[in-house]
């Protein structure tokens with residue numbers, strides 16, 4: 294099966310594999326959402342089964358909860374956990390200061406709450422997600438369904454007042470109907486190209502009535518683990534200012550591969 298993995302999936306796998314080394318016995322762990330995070334959940338499940346690692350996992354979506362249970366992780370809610378030792382999650386973009394765009398998979402709200410309630414957030418990613426300036430990836434904004442078109446209009450006015458470059462705003466669709474998040478909300482994707490002042494935009498977006506949360510994760514991520522298709526892994530830590538390199542193989546992906554489409 295490993296022979297069929299694309300270089301990008303290999304990169305995601307090795308990043309996930311390295312990141313679960315940070316999880317220790319007894320920890321409460323936030324479990325991210327997305328294709329990269331799904332590898333991490335599988336790798337963590339393997340440690341639970343093989344090493345008897347005792348952890349509690351707090352999933353950030355219904356799909357992650359299902360996968361976590363499938364691989365043998367003890368799942369609890371954030372309210373049961375209250376505070377977490379670490380959260381490991383993917384990202385759609387990250388910059389040099391470890392600020393992120395997340396929510397490409399629609400899970401940004403639970404992801405932000407869980408990551409913020411953690412001592413440490415580790416992002417796992419392939420190298421393609423690194424950017425100089427955030428914004429090439431459309432920025433997801435979660436809005437409540439009631440009056441979403443009014444929220445969209447207010448949001449577009451805000452972008453003009455902040456002089457943000459690209460201003461196209463699209464309602465995320467699921468086939469012919471509006472996409473609905475785990476919390477029953479919709480997502481507006483902002484096609485901005487380049488976000489000059491992400492900090493200012495993140496704060497201003499959440500002031501708009503109807504906006505629940507936005508996909509800018511500012512000052513939340515501590516560590517970025519970058520995987521490469523040839524098995525190399527780079528770990529950057531913002532607090533220690535360190536960069537570590539090593540190399541993993543793909544053998545274990547054979548056992549862990551279940552459903553890449555997550």
Ligand SMILES: O=C[C@H](O)[C@H](O)[C@H](O)COP(=O)(O)O
Nearest residue numbers: 327328329383396398399400
């Ligand atoms: O809502 C989804 C999450 O923010 C994901 O972590 C993000 O979209 C990255 O997903 P993937 O690992 O599939 O590229």
